[in-house]
């Protein structure tokens with residue numbers, strides 16, 4: 001990574017557990033700053049979805065690894081919103097179910113899967129100003145990101161938000177189920193050996209538990225504007 005590259009593009013990394021509001025906030029902010037929003041969770045979801053679709057057990061690490069050479073994963077933008085394509089098929093709408101959330105978490109613990117998706121994420125930041133959200137953006141994917149934010153909120157608040165989102169989409173589930181899934185995903189994502197969810201040393205911590213969306217967006221915007229100068 002040359003210094004010239006660093007001068008040319010600006011990256012804002014937003015990491016944190018699921019349901020902290022990363023994608024909603026990052027999307028709004030990207031629009032304001034005219035940056036490209038990159039949702040990296042969608043990439044892990046796409047792999048998890050393909051594993052489920054091919055009937056590969058989520059415990060079968062070798063089976064999931066063997067699937068990777070068959071997959072061509074691409075990010076495209078349509079009307080300003082990110083779409084994820086696998087072998088030319090747009091899977092963006094199919095990867096938002098609770099089953100795919102759990103599958104994404106499972107496949108994301110495999111180093112081979114993380115390696116497989118690394119260049120795609122870095123390439124996005126090489127050629128665009130990005131706001132990228134995920135779990136390891138500030139620590140692994142873009143360690144030189146100009147701004148690093150670690151966004152969090154209590155598990156109860158995050159589960160409540162996610163439950164309302166799923167309810168709105170008509171996905172049948174209960175708050176208790178969402179909370180249990182979220183606690184399991186939090187635990188697995190932060191305890192895996194490969195790129196566990198953790199704040200980068202130079203990340204700014206923002207807790208959105210007691211903030212509404214406007215409050216959270218303003219808090220993050222202030223941090224980003226200060227850092228970008």
Ligand code: DC
Pocket residue numbers: 018040041042044045101104105108109133134135136137185189
């Ligand atoms: O952000 P999300 O809920 O769509 O992410 C789905 C899963 O993918 C999540 O359980 C953890 C994993 N993930 C990851 O390991 N690294 C990232 N950069 C983004 C997501």
